[in-house]
Each structure stands twice: as C-alpha cells, then as structure tokens.
Amino acid sequence: MEQPVTWSRMRTFVAVADAGSVRAAAAQLHVSEPAVSAAITSMERQLHTQLTAKSGRGIVMTEAGRVYVDYCRQILGLLEESAMAVRRAGLGQLRLGAVGTASEYLVPTLLGRFRAHYPDVQVSLAVSPRDDLFTAIRSHELDVVFAGRPPRGSGLLIGATRANRLIVVAAPGHQGAPFESTWLMRGPGSGTLETTLSLFDQANADPHTLTLGSLGAVIAGAKAGLGVTLVHADAVADDLAEGRLVQVRVARTPIARPWHLVTGSRPTAVAALFISSCTSEDLAAAAFSLQRRSGAH
Numbered sequence: 001m002e003q004p005v006t007w008s009r010m011r012t013f014v015a016v017a018d019a020g021s022v023r024a025a026a027a028q029l030h031v032s033e034p035a036v037s038a039a040i041t042s043m044e045r046q047l048h049t050q051l052t053a054k055s056g057r058g059i060v061m062t063e064a065g066r067v068y069v070d071y072c073r074q075i076l077g078l079l080e081e082s083a084m085a086v087r088r089a090g091l092g093q094l095r096l097g098a099v100g101t102a103s104e105y106l107v108p109t110l111l112g113r114f115r116a117h118y119p120d121v122q123v124s125l126a127v128s129p130r131d132d133l134f135t136a137i138r139s140h141e142l143d144v145v146f147a148g149r150p151p152r153g154s155g156l157l158i159g160a161t162r163a164n165r166l167i168v169v170a171a172p173g174h175q176g177a178p179f180e181s182t183w184l185m186r187g188p189g190s191g192t193l194e195t196t197l198s199l200f201d202q203a204n205a206d207p208h209t210l211t212l213g214s215l216g217a218v219i220a221g222a223k224a225g226l227g228v229t230l231v232h233a234d235a236v237a238d239d240l241a242e243g244r245l246v247q248v249r250v251a252r253t254p255i256a257r258p259w260h261l262v263t264g265s266r267p268t269a270v271a272a273l274f275i276s277s278c279t280s281e282d283l284a285a286a287a288f289s290l291q292r293r294s295g296a297h
C-alpha cells in the first residue's frame with residue numbers, strides 16, 4: 001500500500017520544480033538523489049498521474065505537475081503561516097483529550113515533538129472515557145481528542161488516523177480454550193470493554209470475568225496469570241517482544257480499531273498545527289496519516 005503524500009514529500013516536489021533537476025534538489029535539501037526520485041515516484045503513484053517528465057539532463061513539470069505544485073506551495077505556505085501565527089500569539093493554548101491507552105502509549109511521543117517545536121504553547125491533557133471526551137469537544141472544552149471513531153452524525157471531524165489492533169494476550173504457558181478462561185475486564189466507559197462484550201456475543205460465549213478496571217491493571221493481571229484480556233497491541237508491544245505476554249488465538253481477532261485525531265467542526269489554528277506535527281513522517285511508527293476528507297461517518 002503506497003504511503004500518503006506528506007509535508008516532506010511536498011517540500012521535495014517543490015524543490016524539484018524550482019531547481020529543475022533531481023540532482024540540484026537533492027543538493028538543496030541535503031539528501032540523496034535516490035531519496036528525491038523515490039519521493040516523486042511515490043507521489044505519482046499515490047495521485048495516479050505523471051507529475052514530471054525528462055528534459056535533457058533535467059526535468060520539467062507536466063500539466064498535472066504544474067497544477068499540483070501550486071497546491072503544494074499553498075499548503076506549505078499555510079503550514080508556515082500557522083506556525084508563525086502561534087509564535088506571534090506568544091502563549092497559545094492547546095487542550096488535548098485522550099482515552100487511557102492513547103495517553104500512555106501515543107501522546108507522550110507526539111506531545112514531546114510538538115513541545116520541542118512550539119515551547120510557548122501551553123498544553124493541557126484530559127484523560128477520560130471516549131464518550132466523555134467527545135462530549136467535551138462538542139462543547140468546545142477540548143481542541144483535539146485521541147480516541148476511536150466519533151459517533152455518526154456527531155459533527156466532529158477526523159483530522160488524522162493511525163492503524164491500531166486489539167489482540168487477546170495471556171501469560172506464557174497459558175492453558176485452556178480462550179472462552180473457558182477468565183477474562184480480565186476494563187471498567188465502565190471503556191471502548192475496549194464494549195468490544196470485549198461484543199466479542200463474547202459474536203462467539204455466543206459467557207466466560208468467567210474479573211473486572212480490574214484500568215489498562216495497567218488488566219495487563220499486570222494477564223502477566224500474573226490471572227487470565228486473558230483484550231488490549232491494544234500498542235500497549236503490550238514490549239511485553240510481547242520480551243516474552244512477558246503471548247498472543248492468544250481467538251476467532252474474530254485481531255480487531256482493527258484505528259486511532260483517530262478528532263477536532264470540533266471548526267478546528268482552531270493550534271489544533272491544525274498539532275495535527276500536522278503528529279503526521280510527520282519523521283515519527284515513523286508513531287505517526288498518524290492525514291485524512292484527505294475529514295468528517296465523522
């Protein structure tokens with residue numbers, strides 16, 4: 001699957017258009033020529049059209065390329081303008097909200113990057129159940145929320161998404177069929193709790209359950225051999241890699257539950273700036289992908 005067009009690739013494309021050659025653009029950007037060529041090729045595949053054509057030792061823009069480079073200039077200009085607006089504002093404010101798992105395993109890396117670039121922006125973080133967060137953002141009490149997909153018809157906008165899976169885990173050496181085991185459950189208001197109960201319904205199962213409440217508690221309980229639990233793969237990546245937990249095969253899992261960066265119907269400038277920071281390709285596995293069409297469905 002081709003990666004989406006990113007800010008970095010847009011900058012590369014503009015540099016090629018201005019320089020008239022891959023070599024000159026690479027020198028200007030201090031990257032290798034193959035990296036520049038790969039960026040242009042990726043954009044052409046993503047857009048399903050040819051953006052450049054060879055001309056002697058250099059390259060020229062096709063008609064599609066000339067149209068697209070104008071959009072790239074505008075988009076990159078707006079990005080810089082928004083950054084300058086925040087700087088001029090001095091102490092701007094960004095009010096973030098996140099469900100528990102995201103607050104522990106996604107927000108620190110993304111927030112750290114944002115703070116490094118925009119130290120004058122005051123940031124607050126509210127950690128609450130998903131439905132409470134969506135209520136708060138509709139009431140303009142939050143600017144950006146990390147959670148699952150917002151409800152249909154909520155009027156909330158999806159600014160970016162990131163792939164995520166829910167998997168069943170247990171301590172190494174766990175014995176017995178999954179639905180004959182004890183299931184460790186999150187507390188009320190948890191989206192994972194609702195998904196676990198739905199999984200029981202789909203399997204026509206009624207296993208013994210033990211409610212431990214928090215994400216940390218169910219993971220600790222699983223490692224202690226108390227039972228199995230359904231969790232975000234992000235939350236147990238290290239435990240799986242180091243052998244403290246194992247993934248349990250259960251029908252209908254893993255379950256795709258992408259993370260969403262959600263804003264109100266009219267995102268603030270600082271919210272847009274934060275989302276652009278979260279979608280940087282420099283973040284590698286932690287990065288979100290911009291939505292070409294924002295909106296709750």
